[in-house]
Amino acid sequence: MSYQRVLLKLSGEALGSADTGHGIDPDAVNRVARQLAKVARIGVEVAVVVGGGNILRGAEFSRIGAGRASADHMGMLGTVINSLALSEALEQAGVESRVLTAIEISALAEPFVRRRALGHLERGRVLLLGGGTGNPFFTTDTAAALRAIELGCEVVLKATKVDGVYSSDPQLDPDAERYDELTYMDVLQRELKVMDGTAISLCKENRIPVVVFDLFQEGNIERVVKGEAIGTTIRAEAPGVKT
Numbered sequence: 001m002s003y004q005r006v007l008l009k010l011s012g013e014a015l016g017s018a019d020t021g022h023g024i025d026p027d028a029v030n031r032v033a034r035q036l037a038k039v040a041r042i043g044v045e046v047a048v049v050v051g052g053g054n055i056l057r058g059a060e061f062s063r064i065g066a067g068r069a070s071a072d073h074m075g076m077l078g079t080v081i082n083s084l085a086l087s088e089a090l091e092q093a094g095v096e097s098r099v100l101t102a103i104e105i106s107a108l109a110e111p112f113v114r115r116r117a118l119g120h121l122e123r124g125r126v127l128l129l130g131g132g133t134g135n136p137f138f139t140t141d142t143a144a145a146l147r148a149i150e151l152g153c154e155v156v157l158k159a160t161k162v163d164g165v166y167s168s169d170p171q172l173d174p175d176a177e178r179y180d181e182l183t184y185m186d187v188l189q190r191e192l193k194v195m196d197g198t199a200i201s202l203c204k205e206n207r208i209p210v211v212v213f214d215l216f217q218e219g220n221i222e223r224v225v226k227g228e229a230i231g232t233t234i235r236a237e238a239p240g241v242k243t
Contacts, residue, residue, distance in 0.1 A: 052078025
C-alpha cells in the first residue's frame with residue numbers, strides 16, 4: 001500500500017442525482033460505499049468528509065436573503081444527512097462505520113473528539129465526518145484538510161467528476177490542459193479550482209499531499225491508495241509539471 005490512513009473528500013453532488021446532483025440517490029450512495037468497503041477490507045484506515053451541496057449550499061442560500069451564518073449552519077446539517085446515508089450503506093456492505101460531527105447531535109452521531117476518532121480508525125471503522133469545521137464561513141474542503149492534519153492522514157484524496165486538475169474547465173474549454181503533478185504554490189498562484197485557498201494552505205503548511213481523481217471510474221479509490229498514478233498529485237515539490 002502507498003497509503004495506510006487517508007482522508008477522502010467527497011462533494012455532496014457525488015451522492016445526488018446523476019442528472020442534477022441534487023437530493024440523495026441510493027444508487028450513487030451504494031456505489032461510493034462499495035468502493036470504500038473494498039479499501040477498508042484491505043486494511044486502509046479511511047476518514048471521509050462529505051459536502052452538502054446536493055441538499056443546500058450555505059453561500060448560495062445566503063444570497064437570497066438568509067444570514068450567512070444561519071445558511072452555513074443549514075449546510076452543515078446537509079453534510080450530516082449525507083454522512084448518515086453513507087454510513088448506513090457501508091454497514092449494509094458489511095463494513096463498520098461511525099458518524100462523528102463537529103456540531104453536537106447526540107441522538108444521531110458522536111461528537112468529533114480526536115482521540116475517539118483515532119480509536120475508531122485503529123479498529124478498522126470508516127469515519128464519516130459531518131458538520132464541516134463546526135463554524136460558518138469555512139468550506140468542507142477546509143474541514144477535510146483540518147481533519148486530515150488532526151488524524152495524521154498521509155494524504156487528502158479529492159474525489160471529483162473529472163480525471164484530474166485542468167488549466168480551465170474541460171467541459172467548457174476543449175483546449176484545457178490536464179496536469180499530472182503540481183505544487184501547492186502552482187495551485188494558489190494560478191488560482192486553479194481544486195480546493196479553496198485555506199484548505200490548500202493548510203495542506204502546504206503540514207506537507208500533506210492532495211490527489212485529485214475521478215470518483216466515477218469504478219475502483220479508482222482503491223487504485224489511488226495502492227499508489228497507481230491516476231489523477232493529479234499536488235505536493236510541496238514536483239519534479240516537473242506534466243500535461
